[in-house]
Amino acid sequence: MSSRTRRILALCTSHHLLDNPEETEETPETENADIQQIRDRSRWRKRNPQHWKVNVERRKRSDCLPYTIKKKDQPGKAPKPIVCDRCRFKCTSKITETQRGELCACYWSLFDFKRQKDFILTRVKSCVPERRRSRTGEGCERSDSKQYFFMVDGEDVRVCQAFFLKTLCISNVAVFNAFKSKDGFGCYVGEDLRGKHEPSNKTKPQEIAFVKQHIDSFRKVPSDYCRSTTQRQYLDPTLSISKMYALYREEWEKKQVMGQEQGNDGDTTGEKKKGPVSFITYKRVFGEDFNLSFFQSEEG
Numbered sequence: 001m002s003s004r005t006r007r008i009l010a011l012c013t014s015h016h017l018l019d020n021p022e023e024t025e026e027t028p029e030t031e032n033a034d035i036q037q038i039r040d041r042s043r044w045r046k047r048n049p050q051h052w053k054v055n056v057e058r059r060k061r062s063d064c065l066p067y068t069i070k071k072k073d074q075p076g077k078a079p080k081p082i083v084c085d086r087c088r089f090k091c092t093s094k095i096t097e098t099q100r101g102e103l104c105a106c107y108w109s110l111f112d113f114k115r116q117k118d119f120i121l122t123r124v125k126s127c128v129p130e131r132r133r134s135r136t137g138e139g140c141e142r143s144d145s146k147q148y149f150f151m152v153d154g155e156d157v158r159v160c161q162a163f164f165l166k167t168l169c170i171s172n173v174a175v176f177n178a179f180k181s182k183d184g185f186g187c188y189v190g191e192d193l194r195g196k197h198e199p200s201n202k203t204k205p206q207e208i209a210f211v212k213q214h215i216d217s218f219r220k221v222p223s224d225y226c227r228s229t230t231q232r233q234y235l236d237p238t239l240s241i242s243k244m245y246a247l248y249r250e251e252w253e254k255k256q257v258m259g260q261e262q263g264n265d266g267d268t269t270g271e272k273k274k275g276p277v278s279f280i281t282y283k284r285v286f287g288e289d290f291n292l293s294f295f296q297s298e299e300g
């Protein structure tokens with residue numbers, strides 16, 4: 001290996017990278033690694049939602065495999081046993097267990113929340129019952145009654161509610177919610193709000209902007225080695241992310257004091273006041289929004 005190669009490798013695997021275990025994983029251990037590849041690689045691992053555990057588990061669920069949601073192990077989706085002896089539709093004699101399995105797999109393989117709701121809406125009819133009033137003429141009224149169907153071999157087959165729910169391995173809440181957000185044409189127009197609320201600990205945009213501004217304020221040192229082939233910029237070798245973060249915290253405190261002196265706390269939203277961003281957040285912004293490294297000279 002040439003001394004030039006060694007210098008570039010030293011530069012690209014400088015000390016701060018060891019701060020980040022993810023980055024360390026991606027740093028090739030062999031000296032034979034393609035140097036151009038190292039130069040071209042973005043500094044930080046990008047978000048890859050496909051590999052997020054929750055999405056891996058959702059795919060398992062749509063494939064009717066055992067899955068884990070909210071730390072709870074769940075069996076694979078499969079029709080629940082049912083006996084329709086006393087049911088007037090005689091569901092179990094019209095639809096076989098194999099067909100039930102196929103219907104269940106079909107529903108879950110849709111994966112998309114809205115497509116599942118449309119699946120329900122096209123198979124469940126809501127109608128006003130013939131006998132609307134109770135016998136005494138007062139008290140609770142039956143507002144709505146539902147008819148459940150499955151399409152088997154191209155034909156609609158009416159089934160009872162229990163057979164419908166147990167075959168799809170869903171609860172009545174799924175049907176209730178589908179109808180709650182149905183438009184005049186029978187299509188589902190609701191949103192899947194599960195897991196969509198903004199977490200209370202989410203960093204405010206203005207705090208992220210301040211972090212970026214702070215990182216931007218450092219002088220960049222040009223590099224002799226990588227300048228021509230990479231967009232990466234270099235910071236003073238005496239710096240590290242930890243040191244920059246310590247300086248950021250000082251700046252943040254100063255900003256608060258200045259804000260108080262000027263008669264405002266810098267926050268007009270009236271929300272509960274938060275502290276400076278965490279080291280993890282600072283490091284994430286450093287890695288995701290900048291292409292910076294700590295320059296190491298040939299001697300150092």
Ligand SMILES: [Zn+2]
Binds near residue numbers: 087090091
């Ligand atoms: Zn039945």
